[in-house]
Amino acid sequence: MLGLAQLGRVDEKSKTADAIKILQASRQSLLRAQQLAASDEQKKETLDLLAVAEGGLRELGALPEKAAPSAPAATGKDKEIEELRRRLAELETKPAPAKTPASPAAAKNRVVPSKFPPTPRRAGYVTGRVLDSAGQPLVGTEISITGTAGTGEDAKFAAVSGAGGLFSQRVPNGIYRVVAEWKTRYNDNNYKFDLHPDDGKNTVIHQSAPGIVKNFR
Secondary structure: OOOHHHHHHHHHHHHHHHHHHHHHHHHHHHHHHHHHOOOHHHHHHHHHHHHHHHHHHHHOOOOOOOOOOOOOOOOHHHHHHHHHHHHHHHHHHOOOOOOOOOOHHHHHHOOOOOOOOOOOOOOOEEEEEEEOOOOOEOOOOEEEEEEEEOOOOEEEEEEEOOHHHEEEEEOOOEEEEEEEEEEEEEOOEEEEEEOOEOOOOOOOOEEOOOOEEOOEO
16 A cells, blocks of 8 residues: 555655646647737737746746857858958958058159249340250250340350250340250151140240240150
């Protein structure tokens, strides 16, 4: 015969089994009711009752505990965004490359700015400087100065650029036009080039009294 303690345990197990059956039946009914619920309010009420039933089953060990929700699998777009963020972080922390000093050869071949060094103005003189396209002095350029002297007579003068590409020619008081021509020989052929004035004015007549400065390239 069973003792009183054993009878108590049997009775407790029986009650537990009965409770589990009732809760499981309720859970199944609530799951079906949730699917058939017509309104959001009914769905919420059904979910609340379902949570109570499932909670009771878990306490009785008849339903496993809810696993923690796992992170959603990363999509291809998420991976692309993450890779861009990683590269951006690398660029922000990467030190800027040190500047390499220019080699002597590169410094020698560097083109200088087009601005001419200042040429002094002298009253009664036509002065100027001639540079090539690289900004280097162009020696041997022929400068032609034509115009009218203050006496009304036609006047014509010539100058040649020397060291530093500089030229200077004294002229009587009058008005003059200044042009420059560079001549060279290549493959037994002679060539001549009209040079461009720095002020862009190739046909302007200048007063010689204050001095005329005309640069060419």
